[in-house]
Ligand SMILES: NC(=O)c1ccc[n+]([C@@H]2O[C@H](COP(=O)([O-])OP(=O)(O)OC[C@H]3O[C@@H](n4cnc5c(N)ncnc54)[C@H](O)[C@@H]3O)[C@@H](O)[C@H]2O)c1
């Protein structure tokens with residue numbers, strides 16, 4: 001198998017080259033092999049996920065691609081990555097920061113869910129990292145801007161678990177209205193406590209949805225089908241599904257709703273979105289559900305509102321601090337108010353399982369792994385949350401002596417002219433470039449490139465001052 005030729009270098013850092021041309025002389029590539037057309041060395045192991053007739057850009061010995069998957073990424077996703085020949089290490093939990101830093105130094109790809117924090121501090125050590133896969137919806141656990149500035153693409157799965165969350169919330173609405181958690185706990189302790197006081201049907205009650213995105217809108221449809229009236233508040237004006245109705249302010253929603261459910265992202269504006277003033281606006285005897293992010297609800301304020309009886313019940317799936325692994329961790333060491341919370345009546349506590357169904361995890365595993373393969377093998381950024389979305393049609397099997405150049409660069413004037421001066425010695429078949437904020441992504445398919453010329457191409461691009469990361473795939 002030919003040696004790896006996928007190259008990346010980080011700006012301002014010592015050159016970390018996963019498989020650099022400097023190593024060519026010591027690599028297993030013999031002069032005879034090097035003289036062959038590149039295409040002939042790829043055939044041995046074709047990736048599974050390309051259309052017939054398309055040439056897989058297998059720029060490297062895939063066994064050199066190291067992937068670390070944390071937090072029990074679904075097997076269907078792992079299989080897609082292993083099928084490619086990548087080295088995949090899959091762990092069931094997230095890792096403490098020091099261990100994460102140790103491991104991330106070595107890998108080109110990391111896959112995480114919501115627990116692993118990829119902060120600037122961690123990413124600064126990730127000298128070989130090309131791409132991050134968030135096997136979930138949320139990407140707030142990743143410093144997206146820092147990653148973009150390092151040329152590290154981030155992918156997620158924007159809606160594969162939305163239905164699972166919406167169904168959980170429907171279940172919780174009924175459980176809260178009928179105090180099912182308390183009755184079940186009592187029976188588990190041997191107590192028969194048959195009550196109807198303050199137990200309600202959900203038919204005809206008003207559900208207030210804060211954040212009418214993928215989950216909120218799906219929930220809207222389900223709730224209406226069960227006879228609820230639905231109102232929603234969102235910072236964006238959005239089409240109302242069914243007979244639901246958008247209200248102009250959060251306050252209006254709080255005052256009108258029997259059940260308030262939160263489906264907003266973790267943003268500076270959504271931190272403690274629901275705190276004492278908002279609880280005071282809620283109807284007496286109403287309920288709160290939070291399956292979005294732990295930062296959105298001020299928990300001590302919730303404890304107060306429930307102790308006073310103003311809020312009749314709540315369901316929480318997410319918390320400001322969540323443990324890295326399963327076990328007896330939900331206590332005051334994790335969150336100072338842990339015990340206060342656990343002592344409340346009609347409070348459903350779940351361990352961040354909104355998206356944890358077989359269906360959702362499998363779909364997420366497949367979606368994110370496929371995005372990773374496309375990015376690693378072809379440089380395609382469709383679906384990236386932090387880099388511009390760029391793709392070119394695949395190179396055909398019969399198209400020989402072609403290279404795909406990926407040049408991630410600072411979005412400053414004059415870059416395209418300089419890049420094209422370099423590429424201009426060859427035939428540029430296709431080229432596309434787009435920017436997102438300060439970072440731009442250029443992809444060009446270049447023909448009539450001889451194997452020996454690739455090093456020169458890459459080195460000249462590397463010298464451009466705007467360069468963030470250069471990859472040459474062939
Ligand atoms: N509990 C779980 O397991 C689980 C699973 C999936 C998603 N989530 C979380 O649920 C949240 C929502 O997910 P989604 O897929 O519906 O997201 P989405 O992006 O599709 O929708 C979010 C909506 O919130 C709105 N919004 C943003 N800021 C707002 C504000 N200040 N006030 C009102 N509306 C605001 C947006 O305009 C958007 O319509 C995310 O935080 C996600 O991480 C949790």
Ligand SMILES: O=C(O)CC[C@@H](O)C(=O)O
Nearest residue numbers: 113114115136137138355
């Ligand atoms: O599976 C997870 O860890 C996260 C689930 C959910 O919060 C998401 O962001 O998709």
